Amino acid sequence: MNVLVLNGSPKAKSDTFRMTDSFLKGLNRDRQNEVTVINVIEKNIAPCRGCFGCWAKMDGHCVIDDDQNAILNLYQKADLVIWSFPLYCYAMPSHLKAVLDRTIPLVKMKMVQDADGKVQHEALADFSRLHTLVICGCGFPDWDGNFDGLRAMCAQAFCNPDMVCVPETPLLNVPAAAIVADPLLARFEKAGEEYARSLTLSPETIADLERPMIPKEDYIRNVNGS
Ligand SMILES: Cc1cc2nc3c(=O)[nH]c(=O)nc-3n(C[C@H](O)[C@H](O)[C@H](O)COP(=O)(O)O)c2cc1C
Numbered sequence: 001m002n003v004l005v006l007n008g009s010p011k012a013k014s015d016t017f018r019m020t021d022s023f024l025k026g027l028n029r030d031r032q033n034e035v036t037v038i039n040v041i042e043k044n045i046a047p048c049r050g051c052f053g054c055w056a057k058m059d060g061h062c063v064i065d066d067d068q069n070a071i072l073n074l075y076q077k078a079d080l081v082i083w084s085f086p087l088y089c090y091a092m093p094s095h096l097k098a099v100l101d102r103t104i105p106l107v108k109m110k111m112v113q114d115a116d117g118k119v120q121h122e123a124l125a126d127f128s129r130l131h132t133l134v135i136c137g138c139g140f141p142d143w144d145g146n147f148d149g150l151r152a153m154c155a156q157a158f159c160n161p162d163m164v165c166v167p168e169t170p171l172l173n174v175p176a177a178a179i180v181a182d183p184l185l186a187r188f189e190k191a192g193e194e195y196a197r198s199l200t201l202s203p204e205t206i207a208d209l210e211r212p213m214i215p216k217e218d219y220i221r222n223v224n225g226s
Contacts, residue, residue: 001033004078006071008085008096010041015169016137019209020084022185023135026192033196036074040096043067047098054105060124061105068102075103080131080199083154086169087138090149100157131199132161137169141216162201164191164209171213180213 005024007017024035044066053063060076061069075081085092092100107121114120134154140146147165154161166184171177191205201209212219 001031001079002074002077003027003033003035003080003082004071004074005035005037005082005084006096006099007037007039008041008083008093008099010093010095013173014084014086014137015172016084016086016135016166018172018185019137019164019166019169019188020082020135022188023082023192023195026189026194027196029193030196033080038071038074040099043071045071045095045098045102048101048104052104052109055109058108058124059105062102064102068099071099072103072105075106076125079129080133082133082135084135085137087136087147087150087165090146091153092136092150127159130159132158133195133201134158134161134163134165136163136165137172138165138167139170140167141219142167142210142212143216162195162206164201164206166210167212168214168219171219177213184209184213 003024005020007014007020009016027033028035045068046064046066049064051063054061057063061072083092083096085096088094091097106124106127108124110122111119112122136147136150138146146167150165151163154163172181172184174181187209191201191209194205195201214222
């Protein structure tokens with residue numbers, strides 16, 4: 001499989017990427033996949049100008065000549081795209097959102113409706129083999145609503161994405177929390193193995209990955225130092 005990993009954390013030591021890295025270990029256990037990791041923060045990717053110049057030329061590239069066109073080339077070859085990023089203001093970080101916005105050259109202006117009435121732009125190429133996995137870490141403990149906006153956006157923007165949204169991920173950086181962080185990383189590795197077999201994750205596996213490492217009240221107490 002060609003795997004494209006879009007690492008949207010701006011940090012050199014990303015909590016989220018540690019989970020993604022463990023997942024990749026499991027994914028590659030029995031079969032070495034062709035994995036390309038793009039550290040988006042290191043790339044020169046301007047915001048979309050909204051000019052629709054891409055729809056005038058329809059060659060799968062953006063009229064802005066920066067690093068995005070190389071990402072679009074990788075995207076078109078990918079069997080699996082992993083969007084790995086921290087939750088920022090209930091959404092994806094802005095530099096990664098620029099990458100998502102600028103995938104517009106991969107669709108046409110023409111609109112199509114599916115059986116449920118959902119309206120989309122017709123794809124420029126055949127993306128039926130493409131799988132999408134979203135791995136998102138965040139700083140809050142588990143509470144209803146934190147990931148709602150992101151989940152809604154990803155469900156619309158990607159075709160049937162698998163999504164893993166993990167609370168309390170700064171614990172991955174706390175040596176004293178290794179007792180709960182290491183088992184989570186081990187679960188991510190197992191999830192990678194499962195994904196290699198079935199190209200999806202079961203609801204049970206996702207629930208297991210999203211389970212808070214420590215109870216909410218303990219997490220808040222630790223963060224507040226009280
Ligand atoms: C600008 C900014 C906005 C953030 N917004 C949220 C948020 O809406 N919800 C949340 O739970 N955590 C939020 N966080 C915390 C990060 O998601 C958290 O620190 C995460 O573990 C960082 O992951 P990384 O190490 O992979 O970059 C925010 C952090 C920053 C810097």
